[in-house]
Amino acid sequence: MRRSDPSARRLDGYAPLRDYAAIGDGRTVALVARDGSVDWLPVPDLDSPTVFAAVLDDERGGRFVLEPEVAYRVERRYLPDTNVLETTFHTASGSARVSDALTLPGEGLEPFRELQRRIMGLAGTVRFHWRVEPRFDYGGASPRFGRRFGLPVAGCGADAVGLIAFGAGASAAGWSGAFETAHGSSHLLVLSMAHQEPLVFPSRGELDARFERTGEIWRRWTAERTYDGPWREAVIRSALALKLLVFSPSGAVAAAATTSLPEEIGGERNWDYRYSWIRDSAFTLEAFLRLGCPAEARAYFWWLMHTTQLDAPRLGVLYGLDGRRRASERELSLHGYRGSRPVRIGNGAADQLQLDTYGELMQTAWLYAEAGNMIDHDVGRRLGGFADFVAANWRTADSGIWEVRSEPRHFTQSKMMCVVALDRAVQLAERGSLPRRHLDRWLREAAAARRFVGSQCYSERHRSYVRSAGSEELDASVLLGLLHGFGDDAARLSSTVDAIATGLAEGVLVRRYSGGDGVPGSEGAFLACSFWLVEALARIGRVDEAADRMDELVGLANDVGLYSEEIDPAGEFLGNLPQGLSHLGLISAAAAVAEASS
Amino acid sequence: MTVAGALAGGLIGTLVLTSLMRAANELKLTRMDLPFLLGTALSGNRARAKAVGYALHFCFGLVFALGYYAVFAAIGSAGWGLGAAFGLLHGVFAGTALVNVLLPVVHPRMGSPMTGAGDAPLLEPPGFMLRNYGVQTPLVAIAAHVAYGSIVGGFSSLGG
Known part of the structure; x- marks a missing residue:
């Protein structure tokens, strides 16, 4: 995917969210703007405090600027089949390319984390300037600056960064500089990062080899993916984006790589998404299986079953990437993206009751077993406990998939997913993966919940399942219930799809729901819902309509194929990015259209 | 003080330690499962891993008892x-270094802070003081090791 458009632009110091590309190493993710500035980098892990957070505070957040000194035009792409970013700057005097990567670990003595920025002259000359402003703890801590072997270092508590420059015209202080590229010239800036250990300063040869190896590992990973259907380029890019969100040390998958990128510019709908939501588990596992990632699927399922162990038979809404159940929410004194405050870390939704998560987890277990994996006795016993919990509690009001902060309600999608949970428990028990002693109860309660949804959650006026029992509001999440196997009434499924397509969609973009949620302000269209509608259309046989929508949605990705959580009518990104659920929706919708077409 | 006493203490101590940890599992205080962690170093099959892990765990219990002796x-x-x-001391060492740092380095199926996107390990690393497996884990692990050490010390002193 290679496009070009007018040179990068900032508003009040903030780049449009659409301008960000993501690079990562399976532990952390950095955001790189079109103008070459690294504006987000938590260290050492994706959910750690940041070294660079200019995307949340232009003045205090810290950044790594690398930009031509004169007017330029930008072209960007990922190096094919990798998460290595290439930004090509074209100026009146020449062109140069910046290649950015968080390098992947090998066998040798390497920095704990490493950001490489390699600059190569392509034609003529381009004069660059660069500046590194390391801040720690989301800009809230004062670093101690110094020098080691003549190289600039900055430290704070257990964290430190050091800068290594080759041919980059470093200033006396070492944290900034300027240089000029010529045809074929090579320049290198490396940020070596340490956590609870000394800094490592690699040689030029080691750096070159590691950069090459990083590209090779990504290419090898991509070559192993088996998807060969339509929109393959977008699906593979989504797979690579999803892989960035896989926290390799544990197998957990983060919902997004950032916190508090706003759902409304200037608004307060700013949340920390650097956690793993059970809600996303079925889509995640299915995507791994569809893409031919058995190792990731297995690691994710093991992580899910291991990390939910202490809460069983209840489920947390979300878990830390290291498996810890701590997500206490607090606000940081940062300016926020274009004044969107508060900036939050942690997530208060962790303590909500969300019944849909049980359906998601049971669906995940079902998909895992269907793929030929064994569910052992201990896991089966625990899954049986979740089903028992659902059988006993499906009548309870909850906060629903959208985590409303208003009073709990009887959300339709939650009840649908309770039915899915019990149905899957019955199926797993019948194949011997779960204990059978409560089978009759699961069957009885599934039937009762199904009757409740059919009688209380369907509006004859809208000819659609609605947001909650007795309401007349629409909710795109009911598509999810239908996609995961709730109900067998084809007419109701079809009319619900129509109602959402007319009531919540503007063009191809679909809003989450109508009605309030207990948080002031509004939001954009939700990209995952837009993809769910495509998948639902494909499932009911309206393949051409689904494909047309899909074409348009694929065209809404940014220049490097990434999506955030939401998008406004002008096409600007809103919310955290890259957003796993958006990319999962794309993968699932593409596969559904492919299946329906064949 | 005899080697036989220490070994007897190691056997009984490991029984007690294992029982305490298992009880803490059931009481939802921790997800820590030492035999499982040890066994998965040799097998990716959960059931086989647990069987192998228990055998290894008791061997280590005896080896540590000899170290105490x-x-x-x-x-x-x-x-x-x-x-x-x-x-x-043993419990603190296990939480800060032995299981936290050394086990992820040598365990072929466990992630470590250095695991990158090229790998997909099956087991999450335990973290400092094993807290990734539940915030109560340090207390449980230390209490179990204190019980183990006390039994090894006591049996060693009883043995002649």
């Missing part, structure tokens, strides 16, 4: 209290 012999003293102090 060597120190008791060197200082010429053993007892329930001294053993408990060794157990406390």
Whole structure:
């Protein structure tokens, strides 16, 4: 995917969210703007405090600027089949390319984390300037600056960064500089990062080899993916984006790589998404299986079953990437993206009751077993406990998939997913993966919940399942219930799809729901819902309509194929990015259209 | 003080430690499962891993008891209290270095802070003081090791 458009632009110091590309190493993710500035980098892990957070505070957040000194035009792409970013700057005097990567670990003595920025002259000359402003703890801590072997270092508590420059015209202080590229010239800036250990300063040869190896590992990973259907380029890019969100040390998958990128510019709908939501588990596992990632699927399922162990038979809404159940929410004194405050870390939704998560987890277990994996006795016993919990509690009001902060309600999608949970428990028990002693109860309660949804959650006026029992509001999440196997009434499924397509969609973009949620302000269209509608259309046989929508949605990705959580009518990104659920929706919708077409 | 006493203490101590950890599992205090962690180093099959892990766990229990005995012999003293102090040290060492740092490095199926996107390990690393497996894990692990150490110390002193 290679496009070009007018040179990068900032508003009040903030780049449009659409301008960000993501690079990562399976532990952390950095955001790189079109103008070459690294504006987000938590260290050492994706959910750690940041070294660079200019995307949340232009003045205090810290950044790594690398930009031509004169007017330029930008072209960007990922190096094919990798998460290595290439930004090509074209100026009146020449062109140069910046290649950015968080390098992947090998066998040798390497920095704990490493950001490489390699600059190569392509034609003529381009004069660059660069500046590194390391801040720690989301800009809230004062670093101690110094020098080691003549190289600039900055430290704070257990964290430190050091800068290594080759041919980059470093200033006396070492944290900034300027240089000029010529045809074929090579320049290198490396940020070596340490956590609870000394800094490592690699040689030029080691750096070159590691950069090459990083590209090779990504290419090898991509070559192993088996998807060969339509929109393959977008699906593979989504797979690579999803892989960035896989926290390799544990197998957990983060919902997004950032916190508090706003759902409304200037608004307060700013949340920390650097956690793993059970809600996303079925889509995640299915995507791994569809893409031919058995190792990731297995690691994710093991992580899910291991990390939910202490809460069983209840489920947390979300878990830390290291498996810890701590997500206490607090606000940081940062300016926020274009004044969107508060900036939050942690997530208060962790303590909500969300019944849909049980359906998601049971669906995940079902998909895992269907793929030929064994569910052992201990896991089966625990899954049986979740089903028992659902059988006993499906009548309870909850906060629903959208985590409303208003009073709990009887959300339709939650009840649908309770039915899915019990149905899957019955199926797993019948194949011997779960204990059978409560089978009759699961069957009885599934039937009762199904009757409740059919009688209380369907509006004859809208000819659609609605947001909650007795309401007349629409909710795109009911598509999810239908996609995961709730109900067998084809007419109701079809009319619900129509109602959402007319009531919540503007063009191809679909809003989450109508009605309030207990948080002031509004939001954009939700990209995952837009993809769910495509998948639902494909499932009911309206393949051409689904494909047309899909074409348009694929065209809404940014220049490097990434999506955030939401998008406004002008096409600007809103919310955290890259957003796993958006990319999962794309993968699932593409596969559904492919299946329906064949 | 005899080697046989120390070994008997190691066997009984490991039984008690294992039972305490297993009970803590059931009481939802921790997700820590030492035999499982050890066994998965040799097998990716959960059931087989647990069987192998229990055998390994008891072997390690005896080896550590011999280590305790060597120190008791060197200082010429053993007892329930001294053993408990060794157990406390042992528990802290396990949480800060042995299981936290060394196990992820040698365990082929466990992630570590250095695991990158090229790998997909099956087991999450335990973290400092094993807290990734539940915030109560340090307390449980240390209490179990204190019990183990006390029994090894006591049995060592009883053995002649």
